[in-house]
Each structure stands twice: as C-alpha cells, then as structure tokens.
Amino acid sequence: MASQLGNIHLHSVEELANALADGTICCVDLMEALLKRTAALDKRLHAFISYDAEDALRQARESDARRKAGKMLSRWDGIPISIKDIIAVKGQPLSCASRMLGNYVSPYDATVIAKLRAAGAIVWGRTNLDEFAMGSSTEHSAFGITRNPWNANCVPGGSSGGSACSVAARFSPLALGTDTGGSIRQPAAFCGITGLKPTYGRVSRYGVTAFASSLEQVGPFGRSVDDVAIALSLIAGHDPHDSTSVRIAVPDYLEAAQRLTPRTIGVAEECLREGIDKEVEVAIRQAISFFKARGYGVRSVSLPQASLAIAVYYVISTAEAFSNLARFDGVRYGHRSSRAENAVDIYAKSRGEGFGEEVKRRIILGSYVLSGGFYDAYYTRAQKVRTLFRQEYLRILNSVDVILMPTTPTAAFAFGEKSQDPLAMYLADIYTVTANLVGLPAISIPCGFTGAGLPIGLQLLGKPFQEGDLLSVANFFQKAHVYHQLMPKDL
C-alpha cells in the first residue's frame, strides 16, 4: 500500500497512531520510510551501532496483521522505538559500546522491552553510547562517535547520544536511554529534543546492563512532551524481577501531560550564577519570565550544597561501577584474551584489552574510594551528603511543585574539546547528577537556541512519582513555543 501520509518521519506519535488506525498508512510503510531515511543519513551521523532491518520489518508485518484481524495490542501498536545498546533485546547484539562485549547477543528481553512488545511497539535499532554509559559526549564508544544533527562538529551529548540523535534526526519517533547522572537529559538538551528521567523505582532495570545501580533509570526520548508521556506509560510499573521497582499504579501520562495542575515553580538561582554560558542563562531567564507572565507562582529556592554534587556523584557512581563491572572477567561472557597463559592472566588481559580508557578510570577510582583506608573518608561521607541532598530537595518540594534549572551549563561542545580532560567532561553534568542522587524525576525540554544555532535545554525536577505534574508543566511551556518542532537543516 502506498503511503498517503507525506513525510512520514515528521509526524508525532499520536498522528502516526491515528494514521495507522484509519488506514492512511500501514506499519510496513512507516518502518520502510524510517529505514530508508536511516540508511541514507546515518552514515554521517552514526546514531546506531547496528540495526536489523529485516527484524524491524517482520515486527511491522506482524503489527499490520494484528490490526487487520482487529487484535491490536494497544493504541500504540506499530509505533517504532529505537533502543540504547545497553538494554537487552532478545536475539539482538548487546555491546554496551564496549569491546568487552563485542558481538555478544542477548538471550532475553529486558522488562522494558517486554512491556513495549506487549503494547505492540516496534523495537528496533541499537543506538550508540559512551562505553557502559560512562561519559557525556558519546566519544567514548568503542564503535565510533555519534554526531550532533544540528552541527556535525559537535557532540550529541552522552551517554545516550545515539538515542537522542536517532530522534532528533527523525530516524525514530521515540527512543529509550538510561540516565545515571544525566545521560537522557543532557543529550536531549544538546540535540533539541525532550528526555525524561523517571523517579528511581518507576521503571524496571531488569535487563539493563548495570553501571551504578542506585542511580540509574531507563527513560524515554521523544520530540515532544506528549510523545515522551506516551512512552513512559508503556515502560513504567512494578517488576518482580527488579526489587527496587515500586508498586505504584501507572497513570495515563499522556492525559496527565495535558492536565494543568501544578502552579508553583522554584527557581534554583545558584545554577544561574556561576559557570553558566550567557546564552543559556538568557534562555532560561526567558522561560522563567514566560511562566511568571502566565500566572505561575515563581520563587527562588536555594540549593546550598549544589557545588558538591559532582564530587558526591563521582564517588558513588564509580564505587558502584567498580562492583558492577567485576562480572566482566573473560570467563563467563564477553571478550577473552587470546594471550592469557594462566587464570589470573585471563582476568587481567581480558579486562585490559576489553575495557576502554574511561571505563578503566572509573574502575580504578571506584576501587580507591572503596578501599580499606579510604572507605569512610570518601564513600561513607558521600552517602551522608547524598542523604542531606535528599532531605533538602524534599523540603524544597514541600513548598513548590517543580524546581526549574538549566539542563546543562553550555550548549553542545565540539569533539575533542573535553575528551582529554575528564574533570571538564564531568562538569557537563553539574545540573543533572543531583536528580539521580536523590532519585527524583526530571525532564529536559528545548527552550531556545544559541547564536550558533545549537539547542538549549530547560530542566524541571519534580516530586517522587509525580511525573505527571512534571509533564504537565513542561507541556504548558512546550505548547506555547516552536523549539521542539524545528529541525536541523540539511536533514
């Protein structure tokens, strides 16, 4: 059937679902159009490490067959979503962008994937990332860099840079990423799209390769708040396979995104004072004025220890990474050195050859902060500060509905600008890590452009499990602006 919906790749998730429902398009048309676009453009952007076109088309045919038989699995049956290559998809490669896993194929589906399949979504593509999700630029992938669709000389952000790029370049209406310290929100900001990190425990982590288990969540990327809300409804919920997932009913987030409840916004003034790029500051202040002019209660809130967040994050996340990555030992799965001569050699050489530089740096740092003499000085102390952060944020969120701040201190930076200086790279996460340390939900939406044409992200943090409020405030802003509808030139 020839498509009657022009420029299929430009449509929102709801528009696509409606077009599938009234027969204007079929799912095979949709998937073929996206695959054609990807084949033509992804050579230069490299959003995907790999994708299995045949498997995607098979799923699309199955969706069409279900629809024909009147057996759709949900309203979103047939909607494609691309997946960060750190989330297990049965029968597909799970590389984590590491030589350590190379062409390892996952024997099972992560819970988020099982949930997407249960709704009839087309799960396709393995998007690029920083190795094991450690990084802020997707420069630390063993399989090459991903480029920012707005400027090919700039990074797309990271670690979920491939997922963000796949949505910004209109290869896929939706994507999944993971966010341990900003890896959904920061690339969403750099690529001019919407990205949400859910409350810790909202979404199952089963089948997601662990980097720092107490910090990370899977979350959606989409062009708009509505699209992200739809994806969140599909993946959220309790999972018996993940004891940290919480038994709280999953609301209809699309409906929540269209409601207008919260009216008070706390502005984190500290974030607008130091180390922030002038153009980012101006865009954020304009957003604040927008909310004020629309009758929102806007008040300043103080986040006094904000400057400690990066230090605390890098102590805790490296400690957890050190423990989690111990499983990659060259014995059970993944890369095994061919030069090993004895048992100890297998571990040392396999890990030495398999892991990249940034991953090794984190493992060394993690083993240091957990070692006998330093444990109390670093790890225990970081956990205490983390508790103080949580108390502070919950106290502030007693008096305001959401906290507003920039997503990042600058727009996308150039390749190589920070890759030789790990500390400079770590500072790119200064505004994002705290939501992970305290487990709160946070969203990034586009709120403007720099003079050089790079997108700027606005971040909103909400109360635990109140993603609906967050989505509704974000949507109120988004519906009054065009930033999310603009598209990189020459794509």
Ligand code: GLN
């Ligand atoms: N950029 C941060 C880091 O390098 C966060 C990564 C993430 O959220 N996965 O650790």
